[in-house]
Amino acid sequence: MATDPRGRLIVDLGAIVANWRDLCALHAPGKVAGVVKADGYGLGAGPVAQALRAAGCDSFFVAHLQEGMALRDALGPGPMIAVLNGFRPGDDEDAHLTPVLNTLGDVRDHRGRRAILHLDTGMARLGLDAREQAALAEDASLRASLDLAYVMTHLACADEPAHALNDTQRARFTQAAAMCPGVPRSLANSSGLFLGAGFVSDLARPGCALYGVNPTPGAPNPMRQVLRLEIPVLQIRDIGAGETIGYSATWRSSRPSRIATIAAGYADGYLRSLSGRASADHGGRPVPLVGRVSMDLITLDVTDRPEITDASHITLIGGSGCTPDDLASACGTIGYEILTSLGARYVRVYTPA
Numbered sequence: 001m002a003t004d005p006r007g008r009l010i011v012d013l014g015a016i017v018a019n020w021r022d023l024c025a026l027h028a029p030g031k032v033a034g035v036v037k038a039d040g041y042g043l044g045a046g047p048v049a050q051a052l053r054a055a056g057c058d059s060f061f062v063a064h065l066q067e068g069m070a071l072r073d074a075l076g077p078g079p080m081i082a083v084l085n086g087f088r089p090g091d092d093e094d095a096h097l098t099p100v101l102n103t104l105g106d107v108r109d110h111r112g113r114r115a116i117l118h119l120d121t122g123m124a125r126l127g128l129d130a131r132e133q134a135a136l137a138e139d140a141s142l143r144a145s146l147d148l149a150y151v152m153t154h155l156a157c158a159d160e161p162a163h164a165l166n167d168t169q170r171a172r173f174t175q176a177a178a179m180c181p182g183v184p185r186s187l188a189n190s191s192g193l194f195l196g197a198g199f200v201s202d203l204a205r206p207g208c209a210l211y212g213v214n215p216t217p218g219a220p221n222p223m224r225q226v227l228r229l230e231i232p233v234l235q236i237r238d239i240g241a242g243e244t245i246g247y248s249a250t251w252r253s254s255r256p257s258r259i260a261t262i263a264a265g266y267a268d269g270y271l272r273s274l275s276g277r278a279s280a281d282h283g284g285r286p287v288p289l290v291g292r293v294s295m296d297l298i299t300l301d302v303t304d305r306p307e308i309t310d311a312s313h314i315t316l317i318g319g320s321g322c323t324p325d326d327l328a329s330a331c332g333t334i335g336y337e338i339l340t341s342l343g344a345r346y347v348r349v350y351t352p353a
């Protein structure tokens, strides 16, 4: 058994920075922010944002006030930290966060203070709806009281380039944002960056593409992989033909088999629905999962892999055949959910940019 039985999540900050630079080139002359909500999609908002900051990124987005406060501590003064879910005036204390104004009430509350105005154009989630937009367009004195860093909207179907809603949202945004002449605009998320020149704005807001999730589903992934999750083997055992493995005895060996048990499970965010559907990686070759994923353990068939021993580490996520996108498609979710589920028990190791 390995000396430290915890999994190691190795995050390649250089690859994240290289992904950001590629997106900057794609989006020029517009700028590119870093979206680091949900603890940097599970990879660690502080280290990720510090690496992007050192590379020249000066705008960051989080979802919650508390994420913004922690990020200000990590980054220090200077860069814009915008809070997508908004917050009450004063709640950011002296962290100088930038609220995203999602309702007409938010607009009134944050008069005179640097903010981002969010216009909903087709998500029906956050942002001023069409009725509130019309009211604001008619209220010149309320608009004059605003100090807007950006006016933004969010695309619902950017990962489907042929979807009609993309152009509809862009047209609605152009029309609605006209009430804020001279205010810079923010439009594309990761996938939106790949929709062409019509979706270039002053500030793009990519998240997933920075972290290596494919922003162009169905086409080859233009981004670099950024993480590798290495899990130590705890035990290897031999079983006979016809024996079963794990809860509910879902897998039965057809031949005498060698089974490796590794130290991760669904409590670490490796989804139980991947049972029987996924493989891990060792030495660039797939190692199939067998039996149920349990809370803290996963079993692998290593019958044909004598080089794997109880001193080995298995690449559970981020290797060949087990990228976040591979695992997501194996169990019917998206790479985002694989990343944001990454557990707290892994040791996070950062390779410098």
Ligand SMILES: *Cc1c(COP(=O)(O)O)cnc(C)c1O
Pocket: 035, 037, 084, 154, 188, 189, 190, 191, 205, 206, 207, 208, 209
């Ligand atoms: C999460 C989020 C983003 C980033 O989206 P990705 O698809 O990960 O690039 C951008 N804008 C808003 C409003 C978001 O909520």
